[in-house]
Amino acid sequence: MKINKIAILGDPIKHTLSPKMHNYWLKELGISGRYEAIKTPIKNFEKTIKKLCNKDYKGVNLTIPLKEEALKYLNKKDKVVNFVGATNVLIFSKQNIIEGKNTDVYGFKKSLIKLIKNKKRKTAIIIGGGGAARAVLCALIEMGYKKINIFNRTKKNAEKIKKDFIRNFSSNLKIKIVCENLKNLEENLEKSDLLVNTTPLGMKNFPALDINIEKLKTDSFVFDLVYNPLETKLIKNSKERGIKNTNGLDMLMYQAQRSFYYWLNKKPKITNKLKKILEKEIK
Ligand code: NAP
Secondary structure, three states, rough: OOOOOEEEEOOOOOOOHHHHHHHHHHHHHOEEEEEEEEEEHHHHHHHHHHHHHHHHEEEEEEEOOOOOOHHHHHHHEOEEEEEHHHEEEEEEEOOOOOEEEOHHHHHHHHHHHHOOOOOOEEEEEEOOOOHHHHHHHHHHHHHHOOEEEEEEEOOOHHHHHHHEEEEOOOOOOEEEEEEEEEEHOHHHHOOOEEEOOOOOOOOOOOOOOOOOOOOOOOOOEEEEEOOOOOOHHHHHHHHHHHOOOOOOHHHHHHHHHHHHHHHOOOOOOOHHHHHHHHHHOOO
């Protein structure tokens, strides 16, 4: 029987939740296969993907520090990968063609729709100016947000995102993108329908995202991409103010679901049972 082989590459890789999710789905769907974690520092990346291609792997997920490095080795990529400047899914074909995808846009969008349902989509704030901020910006525009403020520690990185976006997609989009320094965030909170943290602040072993969200409207939403810990200071403060919120765990599951689909042409189910398993791993 043919075994479908898939892996996640990165360094460090010890704490990844991806094998738990994908092996769970392989079993649930009765697909013969295995998903493993392979520690891959940048210097071994080329050698590793060539080896896995030759061994008939379906593809791989990528995590730190390989999402940007991988762009050099792609034979095929779409507009989203180009704009985000990062790929987290590689699909290998029989002819050793490597296609890069970015499923963070999909993951964020699905999770945000679950959070806000049919609520109005006008103004949003993105905190951060890295790869995740770019993925979030794509998703918010696809979802119809009209004004998006990007607040970043380094303002010029946010401005670069705006410039790249206009160059890659369209210069006549009816969307206003405003870039500001993170220091000016609090005075702008009251105008926003959605606040998204895309920085690692709040993550285990990182300082907290130290902002006062008193001015956020109670009918706005908060999305923290961090999922370890499950409850960051931002999420805790949102709950205290009665603001609907989500951490990054649903996004993680949705991006994995899309990756699985790209490799195996099957859409696995995201269930409470799976979410509980992952939450237990984090705690
Ligand atoms: P990245 O490209 O390195 O960007 C990080 C951003 O955070 C940069 O804009 C950086 O600002 C800012 N930042 C970092 N440390 C900071 C600090 N001490 N104070 C203020 N700003 C700071 O990283 P990324 O790929 O965008 O990922 C960011 C986070 O999103 C990570 O924690 C990652 O785990 C999470 N993520 C979650 C999911 C999910 O599925 N839930 C998916 C993707 C990413 P500067 O521009 O000033 O350097």
